[in-house]
Amino acid sequence: xxxxxxxxxxxxxxxDNALVDLAAEFKNSRIQxxxxxxxxxxIGLVPVKTRIREIAAxxxxxxxxxxFALTSETPTLHMSFTGNPGTGKTTVxxxxxxxxxxxxxxxxxxxxxxxxxxxxxxxxxxxxxKTKEVIKxxxxxxxxVDEAYYLYKPENERDYGQESIEILLQxxxxxxxxxxxxxxxxxxxxxxxxxxxxxxxxxxxxxxxxPDYSPSELMAIAKLMLGGQNYRxxxxxxxxxxxxxxxxxKLGNFANARSIRNALDRARLRQANRLFASKTQHLxxxxxxxxxxxxxxxxxxxQDNGPETKTSDTK
Amino acid sequence: MMTNPGNRLTQGQFSFLPDLTDTQITAQIxxxxxxxxxxxVEYTDDPHPRNTYWEMFGMPMFDLRDPxxxxxxxxxxxxxxxxxxxxxxxxxxTQGWETPRMSFIVNRPKKEPGFGLVRQEVEGRxxxxxxxxxxxxxxxxxxx
Numbered sequence: 001x002x003x004x005x006x007x008x009x010x011x012x013x014x015x016d017n018a019l020v021d022l023a024a025e026f027k028n029s030r031i032q033x034x035x036x037x038x039x040x041x042x043i044g045l046v047p048v049k050t051r052i053r054e055i056a057a058x059x060x061x062x063x064x065x066x067x068f069a070l071t072s073e074t075p076t077l078h079m080s081f082t083g084n085p086g087t088g089k090t091t092v093x094x095x096x097x098x099x100x101x102x103x104x105x106x107x108x109x110x111x112x113x114x115x116x117x118x119x120x121x122x123x124x125x126x127x128x129x130k131t132k133e134v135i136k137x138x139x140x141x142x143x144x145v146d147e148a149y150y151l152y153k154p155e156n157e158r159d160y161g162q163e164s165i166e167i168l169l170q171x172x173x174x175x176x177x178x179x180x181x182x183x184x185x186x187x188x189x190x191x192x193x194x195x196x197x198x199x200x201x202x203x204x205x206x207x208x209x210x211p212d213y214s215p216s217e218l219m220a221i222a223k224l225m226l227g228g229q230n231y232r233x234x235x236x237x238x239x240x241x242x243x244x245x246x247x248x249x250k251l252g253n254f255a256n257a258r259s260i261r262n263a264l265d266r267a268r269l270r271q272a273n274r275l276f277a278s279k280t281q282h283l284x285x286x287x288x289x290x291x292x293x294x295x296x297x298x299x300x301x302x303q304d305n306g307p308e309t310k311t312s313d314t315k
Numbered sequence: 316m317m318t319n320p321g322n323r324l325t326q327g328q329f330s331f332l333p334d335l336t337d338t339q340i341t342a343q344i345x346x347x348x349x350x351x352x353x354x355x356v357e358y359t360d361d362p363h364p365r366n367t368y369w370e371m372f373g374m375p376m377f378d379l380r381d382p383x384x385x386x387x388x389x390x391x392x393x394x395x396x397x398x399x400x401x402x403x404x405x406x407x408x409t410q411g412w413e414t415p416r417m418s419f420i421v422n423r424p425k426k427e428p429g430f431g432l433v434r435q436e437v438e439g440r441x442x443x444x445x446x447x448x449x450x451x452x453x454x455x456x457x458x459x
């Protein structure tokens with residue numbers, strides 16, 4: 001079984017009946033660490049995780065095939081991430097860069113996150129060099145185009161975005177080994193973007209949709225966020241926040257995990273204010289760490305909704 | 316006496332060696348990038364040693380992580396100027412250096428006529444020497 005010890009890029013091929021050890025190769029790639037981290041740090045997002053697992057498996061099997069000189073074309077790994085705000089598109093993209101790097105698909109594994117402003121120029125002849133500069137920076141890693149639908153503005157036919165799209169398309173086709181392009185944006189707008197740029201749609205192999213989080217997932221996210229900042233809920237506080245989440249979800253411009261983070265930031269402010277106002281001389285470590293129910297209950301969300309909605313909602 | 320057969324231009328690093336392959340160029344660029352240098356591609360058809368400033372092919376490239384982008388620019392430049400000298404320069408901005416620290420030729424004309432020595436007799440039969448590139452006898456764009 002020493003065959004698995006060989007670097008996958010080795011030029012010597014194995015005989016037809018040689019055995020390769022998938023498990024060992026999997027272990028060597030240390031991909032499990034990344035997947036575990038993904039499971040630990042990203043709550044929910046089952047379809048996304050499944051897709052990442054599939055891609056990881058494909059790349060791993062490809063590596064084994066290479067040992068038998070079964071060459072296949074490098075798989076296209078350009079992706080589009082669609083989903084509502086705050087569903088973790090950027091976070092997953094970052095993780096994606098790391099996974100692809102572990103699998104040896106990209107050489108450096110860095111992520112360059114850009115928006116329309118970084119790609120599209122302001123006057124004729126400005127766009128191409130600007131786009132190319134960004135692409136050159138992203139080579140060896142992942143180019144993440146956030147809110148990619150802004151690149152295409154159908155209402156203005158002289159918009160330079162189209163030029164940028166064409167350069168991107170060309171690079172996505174010709175420099176497949178050098179970089180992976182991930183386009184991200186809201187679902188409906190991205191669908192419109194793809195329907196008006198069929199070339200873009202066909203060059204992207206993986207369309208991954210990020211689902212919204214359920215209240216229990218949001219609660220888990222909140223706890224994870226607080227843990228990262230060395231805070232925690234008191235039992236009452238947790239109860240209050242569990243009541244807060246469905247109320248907040250009903251309000252407009254709810255941005256999933258991002259709204260939760262903002263709510264927690266406000267709760268921290270109130271906690272600090274409460275401690276300050278209490279004029280207690282001696283605070284324990286636990287006092288400084290704990291968010292109480294009152295830090296959350298003063299939220300505008302509870303006040304705007306009448307008591308009857310609150311009771312009906314929380315049961 | 317023929318001291319430099321083929322009249323190969325010897326400027327910058329590696330110029331006495333056979334031409335670098337793309338793999339070797341990539342390795343050199345990788346080294347420069349690992350030191351955080353900014354890399355630029357330049358070309359000229361006037362190879363005089365005192366011609367320090369060559370034409371820039373696009374902007375210098377900052378903050379790159381991978382040599383692929385630079386190799387792409389080199390190949391673009393080779394396509395535009397197949398018969399010019401093309402060099403890659405790496406500028407080190409660390410304090411105390413602030414200067415190009417690497418420079419090597421990645422493309423040469425097929426035929427390099429080389430340099431001649433011009434002797435000019437001045438007053439008192441003193442001799443002044445000039446190094447003259449045969450290529451520059453012809454107008455620009457006809458040189459190689």
